[in-house]
Amino acid sequence: YIPVIISSQKENMIQISSNTNTINLDPGSKKIKYILSGDGAGTIFQINDITGDIHAIKRLDREEKAEYTLTAQAVDWETNKPLEPPSEFIIKVQDINDNAPEFLNGPYHATVPEMSILGTSVTNVTATDADDPVYGNSAKLVYSILEGQPYFSIEPETAIIKTALPNMDREAKEEYLVVIQAKDMGGHSGGLSGTTTLTVTLSDVNDNPPKFAQSLYHFSVPEDVVLGTAIGRVKANDQDIGENAQSSYDIIDGDGTALFEITSDAQAQDGIIRLRKPLDFETKKSYTLKVEAANIHIDPRFSSRGPFKDTATVKIVVEDADEPPVFSSPTYLLEVHENAALNSVIGQVTARDPDVTASPIRFSIDRHTDLERQFNINADDGKITVWHNITIIATEIRNHSQISRVPVAIKVLDVNDNAPEFASEYEAFLCENGKPGQVIQTVSAMDKDDPKNGHYFLYSLLPEMANNPNFTIKKNEDNSLSILAKHNGFNRQKQEVYLLPIVISDSGNPPLSSTSTLTIRVCGCSSDGVVQSCNVEAYVLPIGLSMGALIAILACIILLLVIVVLFVTLRRHKNEPLIIKDDEDVRENIIRYDDEGGGEEDTEAFDIATLQNPDGINGFLPRKDIKPDLQFMPRLQKRVARRSITGCCMKKKTVENSDFNEQRPALQKEKRGY
Template identity: 30%
Template sequence: MAHMFIFAICSALIISRVDLCRIPETLYVLVPQTIPVGYQVTKVETADCDTRSLVLSLKDPSFTIDRNRAIVALSPVSVVGRGRTFSVWVQDNSGQGSEMEVHLMRRTAPETHNSKGLLKRTKRRWSPPPFNLKENMKGPFPKVIDSVVSDSSVTYKVFYTMSGPGVDQAPIGLFTLDRESGMLSVTNAVDREQYPLFNLKVSVFNAENGQPTDLPLNLRVLVDDENDNAPEFAGPLQFTLPERSSAGTAVGQVKATDKDAPETSHVKIKYTLLNGLERFAIQPETGVITTITNTLDREAQDKYMVTVMIKDLFGAVNGLQNTATATISLSDINDNPPTFTKALYEATIKENEVDKLILRIPVEDKDLVNTSNWRSKFVITKGNENGHFRIDTDNSTNEGLLYVVKPLDYENGDKVKLEIQARNEAELTGTTAQWMSVPVDVTVANVDEGPQFSAPTVTFNVVEHVPNGTLIGTYTATDPETKSSNGIMYYKTLDPGSWVNVDRNTGELKVANTIDRESHFVKNGMYNITMRAVDTSSKSGTGTVILVIKDLNDNVPKIPSELVLCESGGDALGSVVFVAEDKDSDPYSSPFTFNMPSDSDGKWSVKKLNDTAATLKQEKPLRRGIHQVPIIIRDLQGNGDTQTATVKICQCRNGVCLANQSSVELGPMGILALLLPLALLLLLFLLLAFFCVTKMDKLEIDDKEYSGGNLLLSNTEGPGDEVDSTLIKVPIGIEQAGKDSVKGSLVNVGWMGTKSSSTIGGHGVHDNGIYQQGITTTKIQDYNSGQYNTQYAGSQLVGNSMSCIDSRYLSQDGGSLRMWQANGNYLHQKLKSFETEGDDIMEDDIIHSYEYEGNGSAAGSVGCCSEYGDNANLDFLNTLDPKFKALAAVCRKS
């Protein structure tokens, strides 16, 4: 019957639909004969249900289902006879519910009578929990552990079942339980470090009906530990310690673990050092390594390797052990100052040199390279009171770099003794050593220097508009070697307004032109002049003269050139605010006074707004357009006059006259201004047409008078020489060509289609000669023949007179060509005559030196003109146009 019952339950579970929320169809529960209130009968187990929408219910009012799905008694319930049965329903949002029948069965137990005749219920008893199992036990297997016996076996014929880890869970099959005798056996060795504990569940059933005869037993199987695991190191064995640490300083802690059972001697580890005992020690219980000396020097040895042994059973002979090497590195401290490689350093520098490296000072440092303990910084402790030197550090070599930053003067001393100290970026620690210093001797070499002004900058006060020739002051210089001013000449190198003359011998500064404080050359009332002093060896020095210009009341307040008054609309009268400006400074400037003239027509009034501004108001209605308004403006000193303000009355937008306003006010003069460019353009076309159709006149070069405005005259060979017109042969057919030749000029032989002509040197005039007869067409290539080349004929003589070309002016018989050749012959003869004539013929062409004009002359000395190289500079002759150079090349030909 019991087998059939179990089979029915299993069949019901197998055939149930797995896709619906379900519970077992039948459940048997052993309960006391009287169930007290609050007694938990059982817990409902569900499968494939939605826990969020799960609903459990039952029909017996004596029981309820709490939130944990446990069936709890609401009132005392007696279980008699064949027991008590009720149903439990379960349903979720799938809509399909399941029903389970719960059968409550009275728990049976033998009863005995006590001495007083009262009935008592004995407790059920399982024997013997718990069980112990030693790990790594030897075979053969299976090996019996113990037996599990329920007291219900005395009353019933029972059988036992077991479940849990080691049975039907991993590791599956490790334990077996004899179904009838309850004998528990193990089938294999167990590793405690993997499975320290097994929680098994043993149940007992009536062999006849399959119903439980006792509550299930939770059986614990403990695996006893065996020292089968050696301790292991945890974490890296890398430690760092500052050098020179005191004895007893903690280096670091060695950490180890053991897989054996905690709180047993199997995991009690002892730490031992196998070497390095002269410098380090280790605490046996904690594994903390400490120093036993204070002499650890990184510069001597920066790393130590020590062997550490760990052993369980706290170091017992039979304990398991492991060893490893710990690395102890020493970190650097600044216990070594930088040292110099020499006891004395020497350097040489020329006087007046500046920003120059004169010495590299190497040092040595035993500390860790490229750290603050190694990097050096240098200090000049002595000899640099005047700030002539600077010392830096070369970051790559750690050397000291000594620079001269302020010029040295040999005359003030040829030797400078310095003392330089080398330090580190970090302070010294762990040592009694001190920073070291080294002497440096700097030799100053003498240099022939230029003169030096008495001061680099000198200031003179001067009143603007002082008369020319007024002495401003004297600015002199001396030779640093001789301390004398003899032979020193003074010049200006910068005088933007040419306001000052300098006496070359004395350095006196005098007014040369009007000094105006309001000039744009003056900044903040000061005007700068740069002076140069030159000695006999052409060496020079410079200085600056600052003229502090005192203001005069030489300017009156001025109003803007045009004022725009916007119409207010209707009968309202407008006004405009204007600002007056006075170039003078206080007290010759603002505040201003504003008034209308006494004979004012009453159309306008002016009212002061502030120190520099006023409001010009319209007192009567006025037409649009330009109005001239007289206003009297005076400065603080009463200096001023009547000025006329140009006021434009117009319709405005954003303070600007509208565009159509200007077109409405356009009068006859405006129309004339628009037509004038058109008339000029028409006149230009008429002139061009006139020049192109007018016959060419002869040109005569007039050299009767000498013009001082010309540096050179190209149409004169020398003063008093004349061109013999009889030497110039002109071709027949060119009327009046040879007759109109004049002295000092050449006949115009350019293209004759224009009235303009060009001559050598540019001094040409028009005459009435007309070339038109005997001119026929010929090829331009014919001009390439003759004693001179095309460049000479076409470029040098013809020049730029190439407009309005007319081939009719080239004769067929080569007359024009012969004329060019004749002119060329004459020029060659003239050049040849220069070689035989004396130098006195050119005496008027040479440069003359002019002497001092004498005392009392208003002009004074000619000054710069007394020297050839001052202002009569002929350097421009080296940059003449290429055409002039070509002419010179032709003239040099023999």
């Protein structure tokens, strides 16, 4: 057998007239039967087993399956044994125009700027056709606009949509509906078609200037309105939208440019007029402003149409309000002398009612600023009488709620009522070996008064001491005074202390003066002028000793004290038997010794108190018949009063107490020691 290919069968046809055209290569009397296998055999295609004709038993669709591969074979009718090898053939389904074009992504939306030129591209839409594009014109599409003319046009083959009218205005019409058709068979009659819709929106451009809703605005405002308060709003309408409609507002002219300002409200797209300075009905009752609204974002393509701005007139009428009194000055500074008499007038404040009615004013003091009530004010004329910083209240008589306050600073002027005096208690020290002209002390003065030009003091000695032989004074540039010695050779044994009265006068009007006395002590000094001692009891440490030197001196003093205490203790233990603790024994015992009597000298030279306290005062009792080398010795307080001794003038003195006779040598030795 030779394989036979059956092709070009049309889809959607039931009967297919075709046979296998078999050739019997082995003729005989055998009966032949034809069988069919492969794609769709028995379900889509059926073979006549006697004649070999193949029939389609179902409607074919090329879009589902374009071709089928089948196998035909001749077999023995009785035994079903193959008589020949199988033959394979292909059945191709021929296309017919049975599918209309479809817009798979529709409906469509597009945007194009308003005022676009003719032929501006809007968008591109495409349709699909399931028919075979290479066989015939079943899938050849042609596009057209069914609705949307004359505003838009479409390219028939590319489906590019363009504007068909120039300068379409969004403000006139913003949205357009376009119906687009796609037809197969190249657009010829009998072809299938499909449609879709396209919504075209015109986007806004700034092609319109702002325009005020009215050319004249009227507003009223009370004269006592708070600064920053919104007085009124003006609005310039713009047909554009978004940022193209944004406008800025300005006051470009008028007699109230300094008192008012205008700001833009970005949300409401209007201008807010606010007060920037106080108003006064009595001064000016109305104002006229010229305001301007201008677009912020300008499109240069439309700038030739003219300025994108507009102007309007605003008239503002000021209404009268009941205002509080107004002081003639925002603050007052008054001066008063500190010795001003009670109820003396120190100044005056004035105020007026700015209203047309001109209500009378009453004055009072804000007592929160004058808790001690040191001042008073005349309620009618505002005259202030004594004293500091206070606040004055002015109240309208007709309306007590209208109150004004003004600060009044009262400066107390100084009066020269205090005499100058030494700044501190001074005490000068003069060295015995000092030189003539040496500065003994520098003193300064103080004055409780506070003159405007500062203090200036005059110093002098008392008239009766103007020719003081010992000291002189010298005024220094820093308003202080130096005391100088006129000579040397001062002797503290001759005169230890000098008193120098100094007269101090101020420069007030009238000037006041006082006399202060400077105490000058004569002291012993080292060769370099360092004061060492001014008397026996006083010792002045050299100036400028370091802390280490002071500690060393203190340690030495403590060591000396320890040695003295040890010495006194040991001596007391040594002489302990001689101590008579019984007062009666002292009175009854008689001391006898063989020394020649010295009369008064002898009695003065010996103190019976030694018998009761051999140690004396700290182990030391000076003899009164010998003048000490130092002019001033430490004063030793006598602990035991002297007692009279019987027979002080006798040359022979006996001691009846036998125990005392035994101690006579020791007593004589003790006596000679004193």
